[in-house]
Amino acid sequence: MPKIGMEPIRRKALIEATILEIGNAGSLNVTVGKIAKRAGVSSALAHHYFGSKDQILLAAMREILARFGQNVNRELAGANTPLQRVEAIIDASFHVDNFQPQVVASWLTFYVLAQNSADAQRLLQVYAQRLQSNLVYDLCKLTDRDKAKRIANGLASIIDGFYIRQALQKSTADRVETISIVKQYLALQLQADARTPS
Amino acid sequence: MPKIGMEPIRRKALIEATILEIGNAGSLNVTVGKIAKRAGVSSALAHHYFGSKDQILLAAMREILARFGQNVNRELAGANTPLQRVEAIIDASFHVDNFQPQVVASWLTFYVLAQNSADAQRLLQVYAQRLQSNLVYDLCKLTDRDKAKRIANGLASIIDGFYIRQALQKSTADRVETISIVKQYLALQLQADARTPS
Amino acid sequence: MPKIGMEPIRRKALIEATILEIGNAGSLNVTVGKIAKRAGVSSALAHHYFGSKDQILLAAMREILARFGQNVNRELAGANTPLQRVEAIIDASFHVDNFQPQVVASWLTFYVLAQNSADAQRLLQVYAQRLQSNLVYDLCKLTDRDKAKRIANGLASIIDGFYIRQALQKSTADRVETISIVKQYLALQLQADARTPS
Amino acid sequence: MPKIGMEPIRRKALIEATILEIGNAGSLNVTVGKIAKRAGVSSALAHHYFGSKDQILLAAMREILARFGQNVNRELAGANTPLQRVEAIIDASFHVDNFQPQVVASWLTFYVLAQNSADAQRLLQVYAQRLQSNLVYDLCKLTDRDKAKRIANGLASIIDGFYIRQALQKSTADRVETISIVKQYLALQLQADARTPS
DNA sequence: AATGAATGAGCCTTCATTCAT
DNA sequence: AATGAATGAAGGCTCATTCAT
Numbered sequence: 001m002p003k004i005g006m007e008p009i010r011r012k013a014l015i016e017a018t019i020l021e022i023g024n025a026g027s028l029n030v031t032v033g034k035i036a037k038r039a040g041v042s043s044a045l046a047h048h049y050f051g052s053k054d055q056i057l058l059a060a061m062r063e064i065l066a067r068f069g070q071n072v073n074r075e076l077a078g079a080n081t082p083l084q085r086v087e088a089i090i091d092a093s094f095h096v097d098n099f100q101p102q103v104v105a106s107w108l109t110f111y112v113l114a115q116n117s118a119d120a121q122r123l124l125q126v127y128a129q130r131l132q133s134n135l136v137y138d139l140c141k142l143t144d145r146d147k148a149k150r151i152a153n154g155l156a157s158i159i160d161g162f163y164i165r166q167a168l169q170k171s172t173a174d175r176v177e178t179i180s181i182v183k184q185y186l187a188l189q190l191q192a193d194a195r196t197p198s
Numbered sequence: 199m200p201k202i203g204m205e206p207i208r209r210k211a212l213i214e215a216t217i218l219e220i221g222n223a224g225s226l227n228v229t230v231g232k233i234a235k236r237a238g239v240s241s242a243l244a245h246h247y248f249g250s251k252d253q254i255l256l257a258a259m260r261e262i263l264a265r266f267g268q269n270v271n272r273e274l275a276g277a278n279t280p281l282q283r284v285e286a287i288i289d290a291s292f293h294v295d296n297f298q299p300q301v302v303a304s305w306l307t308f309y310v311l312a313q314n315s316a317d318a319q320r321l322l323q324v325y326a327q328r329l330q331s332n333l334v335y336d337l338c339k340l341t342d343r344d345k346a347k348r349i350a351n352g353l354a355s356i357i358d359g360f361y362i363r364q365a366l367q368k369s370t371a372d373r374v375e376t377i378s379i380v381k382q383y384l385a386l387q388l389q390a391d392a393r394t395p396s
Numbered sequence: 397m398p399k400i401g402m403e404p405i406r407r408k409a410l411i412e413a414t415i416l417e418i419g420n421a422g423s424l425n426v427t428v429g430k431i432a433k434r435a436g437v438s439s440a441l442a443h444h445y446f447g448s449k450d451q452i453l454l455a456a457m458r459e460i461l462a463r464f465g466q467n468v469n470r471e472l473a474g475a476n477t478p479l480q481r482v483e484a485i486i487d488a489s490f491h492v493d494n495f496q497p498q499v500v501a502s503w504l505t506f507y508v509l510a511q512n513s514a515d516a517q518r519l520l521q522v523y524a525q526r527l528q529s530n531l532v533y534d535l536c537k538l539t540d541r542d543k544a545k546r547i548a549n550g551l552a553s554i555i556d557g558f559y560i561r562q563a564l565q566k567s568t569a570d571r572v573e574t575i576s577i578v579k580q581y582l583a584l585q586l587q588a589d590a591r592t593p594s
Numbered sequence: 595m596p597k598i599g600m601e602p603i604r605r606k607a608l609i610e611a612t613i614l615e616i617g618n619a620g621s622l623n624v625t626v627g628k629i630a631k632r633a634g635v636s637s638a639l640a641h642h643y644f645g646s647k648d649q650i651l652l653a654a655m656r657e658i659l660a661r662f663g664q665n666v667n668r669e670l671a672g673a674n675t676p677l678q679r680v681e682a683i684i685d686a687s688f689h690v691d692n693f694q695p696q697v698v699a700s701w702l703t704f705y706v707l708a709q710n711s712a713d714a715q716r717l718l719q720v721y722a723q724r725l726q727s728n729l730v731y732d733l734c735k736l737t738d739r740d741k742a743k744r745i746a747n748g749l750a751s752i753i754d755g756f757y758i759r760q761a762l763q764k765s766t767a768d769r770v771e772t773i774s775i776v777k778q779y780l781a782l783q784l785q786a787d788a789r790t791p792s
Numbered sequence: 793a794a795t796g797a798a799t800g801a802g803c804c805t806t807c808a809t810t811c812a813t
Numbered sequence: 814a815a816t817g818a819a820t821g822a823a824g825g826c827t828c829a830t831t832c833a834t
Contacts (some may be wrong), residue, residue, distance in 0.1 A: 004814080006814060006815090007814090007816055010814090010815095025314075025815065026310075026313035026314045027314075029308055029314075031806085031807065031808085032807075032809085033806095033807070033808085041816085042816045042817075043807090043808080043809085043816095044809085044811090044815075044817080044818095045814080045815055045816070047808080047809065047810080048815075048816095050814085052808080052809085052810065053809090055809090068803060072814075084267070088806080105313060107344055108306075108310050108313065109310065111306055111362065112224070112306055112307065112310055115224030115225060115303055115306065116223075116224045128363070149271050150375075150379060153376075153379065154356065154379050155381065156311055156359070157355075157356050157359030157360045157363060158352065158356050158357035158359055159359065160353050160358075160362055160363055161354070161355030161356055161357065161358040161359025161360070161361075162355045162359070162364070163359075164309065164358055164359070164362050165326070165354070165358055167356060177348075178351075180350065181348060181352050184390075185352065185383060185386075185387075187231075188383075188386040188387065188389075188390055189382075189383075189386065191386075192382070192386055202795090202796065202797080202833095202834070203796090204796080204797060204798090205796085205797085208797090208798095229823085229824065229827065230824075230826085231823090231825090239798075239799090240798065240799050240800075241799095241824095241825080241826085242798075242799055242800080242826085242827080242828085243797080243798060245800080245825080245826060246797085250825080250826080251824090251825065252825090259803075302816090325814080378817075400812095400816090400817065400818080401817090402817080402818060402819090403818085405815085406818090406819095410720075421704070421710075422709030422710040423709060425710075427802085427803065427804090428803075428804065428805085429802090429803075429804090437820090438820050438821075438828075439803095439805085439808080439820095440805085440807085440819075440821080440822095441818080441819060441820075443804080443805060443806080444818085444819080444820095448804080448805080449803090449804065449805090475815055480633055484798080488741050489715050501709055504702075504705055504706055505706065505711065507702055507758065508620075508621050508702050508703065508706055511620035511621055511699060511702065512619075512621075512623075518713075523768055524759070525831065537711065546771075546775060548770075548776050549775065550779065551751065552755070552759070553751075553752050553755030553756045553759060554615045554748065554752050555755065556753035556754075556755035556758055557750070557751030557752055557753065557755025557756070557757075557758070558751045558755070559755075560705065560754055560755070560758050561722070561751060561754055563749070574747075577744060577748050579807070580747065580783075581779060581782075581783075582787070584779075584782040584783065584786055585779075585782065587782075588778070588782055598793080600794090601793090604793090604794095624808095625827085625828065625829085626828075626830085627827095627828070627829085631819085634797075635794075636794065636795045636796085637828090637830085638794075638795055638796080638797095638830085638831080639793080639794055639795070641829080641830065641831080642793085642794075642795095646829080647828095647830090650825080739830090784823060786795060788830065
C-alpha cells in the first residue's frame with residue numbers, strides 16, 4: 001500500500017542517516033547499503049531518489065552547510081554593531097553543534113570528497129566565500145577594505161585550524177578559551193590597524 | 199633479474215609511489231595495485247614488504263612527517279634569537295614543498311585515516327605535539343608560560359587552517375602574504391603581552 | 397529476470413552445489429566461485445545469502461546431517477522391538493546414500509573443518525551425541541546402562557571406521573557384509589552380557 | 595660458507611616441521627612458508643629439496659606411517675602366541691603417541707589429501723593392507739581364513755573409528771577402556787567362531 | 793648449499809548499481 | 814512507492830613457485 005508524498009520524508013531520512021553514518025564510521029566505510037538500512041529503506045530506494053552515492057553525499061553536505069548557515073543567522077539576529085556581528089559569526093563557528101564528532105567527521109569527508117568532485121568543491125567554496133563576505137562586509141565598517149580582507153582571511157583560517165585540530169584530539173580543547181583567543185586576535189588586529197593605518 | 203639488497207630501494211619506491219598516487223587521485227581510489235604499478239613492482243611485493251595497505255599508508259605518512267621535520271630543522275639552523283626561531287618554524291610550515299598538491303592531498307587523507315587508525319592518530323599527534331613544544335620552548339623566552347602556550351596554540355591553528363583551506367582553492371592563496379599575516383599575528387600577541395602582562 | 401521468493405530456492409541450490417562441489421573436488425579446491433557457478437548464480441549472491449564461505453560450508457554440513465537424520469527416522473518407522481530399533485539405526489548408517497563419493501568426501505571435509513571451526517565442531521558433536529543417545533536408549537532395554545554405553549560406543553566406532561575406510565577404496569567394500577559384521581558384533585555383545593552380567 | 599651433507603638434515607627438519615605445522619594449524623593453513631620458517635630455512639630451499647608442496651606433505655605422511663610401523667614392531671617383539679601378536683597390534687594402534695593432536699590432525703589431512711593425490715592414496719592403502727595382512731596372518735592360526743578376514747576387517751574398522759572420533763572430542767575418551775572394548779570384541783569373535791564354525 | 797627477490801594466479805569479500813515486480 | 818534479486822567489477826591479501834645470485 002504505497003503512500004503518496006513520501007519523497008521528502010524519505011529524502012530527509014536518508015540525508016540524516018548519511019550524516020549519522022559518516023560520523024559513526026569516522027567517515028570511511030560509508031555504504032549506500034548502511035545508509036539505507038539506517039534510514040529504514042532499501043538501498044534501491046536511495047538510488048531511486050538520489051541517483052547515485054555521490055549525490056547522496058552531496059545532499060548530506062548541503063544539509064550540514066545549511067545548518068551551519070542557520071546557526072550563523074541565529075547568532076547574527078541579536079547583533080547590532082559591526083563588531084558584534086563579527087563576533088557573532090565567530091560564536092556561531094564555534095557553536096557546540098559543530099563539534100559533535102559526527103559533524104567533524106562529515107566535514108573531513110567533504111574536504112576529501114571535494115578533491116574529486118567538482119560539485120563538492122563548488123559547495124565548499126560557496127560556503128567559504130559566504131563566510132568571507134559576511135566577515136569582510138562588517139569589517140569594512142571598522143577598517144579599510146584591504147585590512148578587512150586580510151583580517152577575514154586570518155579569522156577564517158584560525159577557525160578552520162582549530163576545527164581540524166579538533167578532529168584529532170579526543171580531549172576537547174577548551175572551546176571557550178579558543179573563542180577568547182580568536183576574539184583577542186580580532187581585537188589586536190583592529191587595534192594595530194588603528195595605530196598604523198595602511 | 200633479481201638482485202640483492204633491494205628491500206630499501208623497493209620500500210622507498212613504494213612510499214614515494216604512495217605519496218604520488220594519493221596526491222594524484224585526491225586521496226580516494228588509492229589502490230595497492232596502483233601504488234605497486236607506479237613503483238614498478240607487483241602488488242604482492244608491496245604486501246611482502248609492508249604487510250598490509252594500512253602499513254603502506256602509515257609509512258608514507260611517516261615519510262611526509264619526516265620531510266616536514268627536516269624542513270623545520272633546516273630553517274632553524276640559521277636562526278639565533280628566540281623570535282627568529284619561532285619565525286623559522288613559521289617559514290618551514292609554509293615551505294613551498296608542503297603545498298604541492300600531492301602533499302596536501304596526503305595530509306587530508308591522513309587526517310581521515312587518523313579517525314579510524316590508532317597508529318595514524320598517534321603519528322599525527324606526535325607531529326602536533328612536537329610542533330607545539332618547539333613553539334612553546336622559544337616563546338617562553340619571550341613571555342610567560344601561559345601566554346606562550348596560548349600563542350603557540352593560535353599559531354598552530356592558523357597554520358593548519360591556511361593549510362586546509364589550500365586543499366580547496368586551486369589558485370594558491372598568496373603564500374608570502376599568508377606568512378606575513380601569521381608573523382603579524384605573532385608580533386601583535388607579543389606586543390599585547392608586553393603591555394598587559396598576565 | 398528477477399522474481400520474488402527466490403531466497404529458499406537459491407539457498408537450496410547453493411547448498412546442493414556445495415555438496416556436489418566438495419564431493420567432486422575431493423574436498424580441496426572448493427571455491428565460493430565454483431559453488432556459485434554450479435548453482436548458476438554469481439559468487440556475490442552466495443555471499444549475499446550466506447554471509448561467508450564458512451557459513452556456506454556449515455549450511456551444507458547441516459543439510460547432510462539432516463538427510464542422515466531422515467534416513468534414520470525412516471528406518472526407525474518400521475522397527476518395533478528395541479533390537480529392531482538398534483538394527484534400524486545400523487541399517488540407516490549404512491544406507492547407500494551415505495556412501496556416495498560426494499557425501500563421503502563432504503564428511504571428511506567437515507571433520508577437517510571441525511578442527512578449526514567451533515561451529516562445525518559443535519554440529520558434528522551434536523550429531524554424534526544424538527546417534528549415541530538413540531543407541532543407548534534402546535540398548536538400555538536389552539542390558540544395563542553401563543554395558544549399553546559401552547556397546548553403543550563400539551557400534552558407533554565401527555560405523556565411523558567402516559565409513560572412513562570407504563573414503564580410500566574405490567572398490568566399495570561389500571556393504572551388505574559390513575552390515576552383517578556390525579550386527580554380529582551387536583549380537584555377540586548382547587550374548588556376552590547375558591552370560592556375564594556386569 | 596655452505597656445508598656439505600646438509601641434505602638429510604634439512605629434509606628431516608622440514609618433515610618434522612611439516613608434521614608439527616599440520617598439527618598446530620589443525621591441518622588447514624599449512625603453508626610452505628610456515629613449514630620452512632619452522633624448520634629454520636627459506637621456502638625456496640624446501641622446494642629445492644622436495645620439488646613441490648605435495649611432495650613435502652607426502653614425505654611427512656611417510657614419516658608418520660613409518661613411525662606407526664615402528665610402534666607395531668616394538669610391540670610385536672614381545673609377543674609370542676598368535677593371540678598375543680594380534681593384541682600387540684591393537685596395543686600399538688592405540689599407542690599414546692598416535693593420539694597426540696598433531697598426529698591426529700595429520701592423519702585427517704592425509705585422508706583428505708588421499709582423495710586427490712594418487713600417491714597419497716597409495717601410501718594409505720599400503721598402510722591399511724599391511725595392517726590387514728598382519729592381522730589376518732595371525733588370526734588364521736586361530737580360525738579359518740574367511741573368519742580371519744572378517745575379524746581383521748572389523749578390528750581395523752573399530753580402530754579407525756575410535757581414532758577419528760578422537761579428532762572431535764577434546765575429552766580424550768578413555769584409551770584404556772577403548773582397548774578393552776576392542777579386545778573384548780576380538781575375544782567374542784573368536785569364541786563365536788569356536789562355537790559356530792563357518 | 794641456500795636465499796632474497798619477485799610474481800601470477802586466485803580467493804574471499806564488498807559494493808554501487810540495475811531491473812522486474 | 815518500494816523492494817528483493819542479482820551482478821560486474823574491483824580490491825586486499827595469500828601462496829606456491831621460480832630464478833639469479
